[in-house]
Amino acid sequence: MTKKPASGRSRTNDPAGVRKRILDATADAFQKRGYHSTSTHDIVRAAGVTAGALHHHFPTKKVLALSVIQERVAQAVDKHWLEPVRSARGAQEGIRTAFEQIASALDRSRTILGCPLNNLALELCVADPEFREAIEGIYDNWRKVIADKLRADFAGTFDADALATFVIASYSGAIAQAKARQSTAPLRSCAEQLALHFRSRRMPKAKDARASRP
Template identity: 45%
Template sequence: MKASRRTNDPEGVRRRIVDAAYDTFVRHGYLATGMLEIREKASVSGGAMAHHFPAKRDLGLAVIQDRVAQAVAQTWIAPLEAHADAPSAIDAIFAAIITELTGKRAVSGCPLNNMAMEISAHDADMRRALNAIFAAWHDALRAKLYADVLAGRARDLHPDSLATLVIAAYSGAMAMAKARQDAIPLADARVELAALLAAKYRGAMLAG
C-alpha cells in the first residue's frame, strides 16, 4: 500500500479558520461563538487552531483585518472609485446590497457595524482595528465628494460631514433591516440619500 501524502499548507489552514470565524461571527456574533465551533466548521485540528490563533482575540483581530476590511473595500471603496461621481456610486452600492439581501431573504447585517457594536467597548486593539476600517471608508467617501466639488458637480457640500452622514445612514438602515429581516429600511435610506445628493448637485448645475 502506498503511504498517504500529507499536504502541508499552513496558509490554507489559516485561511479556512479565518473564513469560518468570519461567517460565524457575522451570523451569531463574536461573543456567542466558541473556538470549538469555529474549529469544527473549519475542519482543523486543535493543534492547528492553537498554532495559528492561540487566543480568540487573535482570531478576532485577524477576521477584522483580513475579512471585515476586505468586505468594506469590496462593497464600498471599490465602487466609489469605479463610478464617475458620488451620487451614482452610492446609489449603485445601495441597489446592489438591496438586491443581494432580497435574493437571500435574510439579513445578517453589516460585518463592520456588527462587530463594532458588540466588542468595541471590551477590547482596545479590536476597537482601533475597527475604527481604522471606518476611517478608510470615510476617507474614500470624502475623497469622492471632494472630487465632485472640485469638478464643479456639487456645491454647498461639506465632504467630511456628508461622508459621516452616508455611513451613519447606511449603518443605521442595515441595523434596522437586520431587526426586521427585510431590506425596506435600506430602500428608504437609498431614496432619501439620492434626493439629498440630487439637490446639492442640481444646485451646482443651475449655478453653472
C-alpha cells in the first residue's frame, strides 16, 4: 500500500515528474503574480508536492527562479519566436508569423498576461546580476536568430543586430500595451508597422544582389 505523508499527498517515485510539476507551477505563478509576490508555499500548493520535495529539487527560491528562466521562459521564446523565424522562408515572414500566432492565441484566451521574459526582466534584472545574466542570455539568442535570418535575406550595408533589437523592442512594447489594454490590437498594429518598415527599406535580397554583379 502506498504510504501518505502528513499532508495527505501520495509519495511517488517519480523525481522527474515532480520536478516538472514544480517548474510548470512556478512558471505559471510567476506569469500571473510575479516573482516577489509568489511564495514557496504558493508553489508547494499549486504543484501538489511537499515542501521537502520542493527543497530537494530547488534548495532556494532563487535557484528555482533561475531554472524557470532557463527551462521554461527560454523554451517559450524558442517555441513562439525562434522556431517561426528559423522555419520561415525569410525574416519578414518569420516575424509576421510570430506576431500572428501569438495574437491569435491571445485572442482565444481570457486574459493577456504579457511576455514572461519581459515581465521577469522588468522585475528582476536591476536587483540581481545572476537573474540579469540569465535573462539577457535569452534576449541575446533571440536577437541572434533574427539577425542571422536578416543577413541571409538582405545584402547591403545595414546593421542586422540593430534591426533585430528594434524588432524585439517593438514586440516587447506591443505586448506590454496588449497586457495593459487586454487587447491584441497593439500587437497587430505593431506587426503592420514593422511590415511597412521592411518594405520602405527596399533592401535587395542577397541572392539578387549577387546575380546583378558583373
